[in-house]
Amino acid sequence: MAKFNQHIEIGDAVDPYGAFEKVLTPAAEKNIRIVPVLTDMGFPGVGYWSEHQDRIVQCGIAEQNAAVVAAGLAAEGYIPVIQGFMFANVGRAWNQIRQSILADRFNVKFIMREGIIHMFGLSHATTEGVASCRVLPNLVLLCPVDFTETAKATQAMLDYVGPVVLKYEMGPPPLKIFSDDYEFTIGKGYFIKNGRDATIISTGWMTSQAVQAIDLLEKEGLDVGILHLGTIKPLDNDAIIAAAKESGAIVTAELNSTIGGLGEGVAKVLGENVVAPIRMVGVDDELGQSGGAELIEHYGLRPEDLVAAVKDVVARKS
Numbered sequence: 001m002a003k004f005n006q007h008i009e010i011g012d013a014v015d016p017y018g019a020f021e022k023v024l025t026p027a028a029e030k031n032i033r034i035v036p037v038l039t040d041m042g043f044p045g046v047g048y049w050s051e052h053q054d055r056i057v058q059c060g061i062a063e064q065n066a067a068v069v070a071a072g073l074a075a076e077g078y079i080p081v082i083q084g085f086m087f088a089n090v091g092r093a094w095n096q097i098r099q100s101i102l103a104d105r106f107n108v109k110f111i112m113r114e115g116i117i118h119m120f121g122l123s124h125a126t127t128e129g130v131a132s133c134r135v136l137p138n139l140v141l142l143c144p145v146d147f148t149e150t151a152k153a154t155q156a157m158l159d160y161v162g163p164v165v166l167k168y169e170m171g172p173p174p175l176k177i178f179s180d181d182y183e184f185t186i187g188k189g190y191f192i193k194n195g196r197d198a199t200i201i202s203t204g205w206m207t208s209q210a211v212q213a214i215d216l217l218e219k220e221g222l223d224v225g226i227l228h229l230g231t232i233k234p235l236d237n238d239a240i241i242a243a244a245k246e247s248g249a250i251v252t253a254e255l256n257s258t259i260g261g262l263g264e265g266v267a268k269v270l271g272e273n274v275v276a277p278i279r280m281v282g283v284d285d286e287l288g289q290s291g292g293a294e295l296i297e298h299y300g301l302r303p304e305d306l307v308a309a310v311k312d313v314v315a316r317k318s
Contacts, residue, residue, distance in 0.1 A: 003213040004193050007183075010211060011269060016144065017168060019151035020044035020111060025156055026250060028052075035157070037070045037080045039063050039089060044111075051071030063088045065109075067096035069106075074106035079158070085136045086114035086129035090165065097163075099297070100139040105162045111154075115205070115255060116288040117295045125288025131260025133165050134233050139163040140186060141233040143204040146177045149204030149230055152184035167204065168230075169255050172293060174208035177228070189236035195225030198249040198310045203229045203262050204302065206253035206281070213303035217310055217311055223308055232262055244276040249313035251279050253306060258282040277316040279309040 004010070008278070013182040026046035028034045029295045032055065036043045040061045049056060057073070064083065082089055090097065090112060101108050114129045142164065144153040157164045177192065188313055192207070193214065200210040207228045217224045227235060229244045240263035244250055250270065252263035263280030270276055283299050296302055 002193060002218060003101040006189055007181060007190070008177060009179035010191055013173040013175050013208075014076075014147045015173040016147045016150035020083075020148045020154055020168075023151050023154040023158070028055075030305065031079070033072055033078045035080050037066050037073070037077050037082045039066045039082070040086050041084045043083055057208060063093040065097045067093040068100045071100035071104075071106050072110045074101070074108050075104075079107055079109065081111065081214070083108045084111070084113065085124055086112040087124060087126040088166065090129060090132060091126065094113050095141075096113060096267070098136060101163050102136055105138045106164050107161055109157055110163075110165040111168060111236050112165055113170055116283060116299065117171030117225050117255075117291070117293065121290040124286055125285065125290070127257040127288055128260070129167065129234060129255065129281040130256045130262065134260060135263065136213060138163060139233065140287050142166045142186070143169070143232050144230045145182070145204055145207040145228060146174050148176065148178040148180060148182060149184055152182065153230060156184050156186050169205040171205060171255070172296075174205050175211060177207060177211060186290050187234045187236060188232050189229040189231070189239040190238070192226040192228050197220060197221045197222045197224055198251060199225040199227055199228060199243040199247040200251045200253055200310065201227045201262070201266055201305060202253035203232055205255045209301060209303050210253055210306060211312070213306040215217060216303055216307045220311065222310060222314065229262065232265070235265050235269060236268050237273070239268055241273050244270055244274045249277050249310075249311055249317050251281060252308045253308060255281040255301065256283060257285065277313040277315050281306055282308050
């Protein structure tokens with residue numbers, strides 16, 4: 001069995017979505033300036049908000065308008081929280097977010113659903129959300145893995161003064177990874193495990209896949225580390241460089257397009273600082289589609305796919 005670092009407590013799979021209610025409801029009880037801005041969607045903590053409907057701003061299916069409304073609320077000292085789908089609330093409102101929110105770094109929070117392993121089809125199963133957010137100035141992008149980290153990332157999002165997108169990845173629930181004493185810090189990665197042969201640098205749901213790949217890799221005689229990046233922007237450059245220097249080979253793992261995603265961000269850091277072979281595991285220039293767990297194999301996102309990628313970069317180290 002693999003030996004993981006402190007603050008790691010591998011357990012059964014749990015849907016992280018409940019973490020939003022756990023954090024947002026008590027936060028809203030303490031701070032009346034937290035305001036849901038809805039686009040024909042629900043909001044975490046239905047029971048609480050049904051009793052405080054006067055604090056809800058419902059914009060309907062008008063995501064561009066919602067972004068501008070949120071900017072206006074933030075300008076008056078409120079903390080607007082938009083919860084919706086990445087393709088709609090970021091994709092449709094991309095220009096309004098850029099012009100009305102990011103130019104002035106208004107304190108707007110986004111909880112954005114995105115994932116390619118569900119039955120919603122091409123429209124909702126987008127792969128480009130990370131790339132579209134990474135290129136926007138003044139925007140923080142979070143991508144936690146499990147319930148524990150999602151709760152801590154949500155609190156960090158509320159504490160941070162400025163625009164933040166927190167990506168909730170739809171699909172099969174991830175494994176429990178972190179213990180309750182784990183501390184989440186925006187912009188900092190965490191070494192779940194150190195390794196001498198290679199390091200998997202992962203984010204979000206794919207960190208759960210990386211953990212499952214470790215036992216398979218040990219059977220191959222490989223000592224492989226995992227660096228989890230719960231923040232995709234800004235990246236933890238120091239941790240990425242440390243991983244490359246320690247193990248000499250890198251595999252990135254993400255539940256979105258590798259074009260403009262985590263892999264390309266990591267490759268930029270490596271290219272400017274340290275030489276190491278890299279292989280990117282993610283969606284390779286494809287649209288999403290309807291489907292269940294079989295899409296994990298279709299897109300090459302299984303633990304076995306990570307094992308193959310690790311063996312490739314290890315072979316190229318010399």
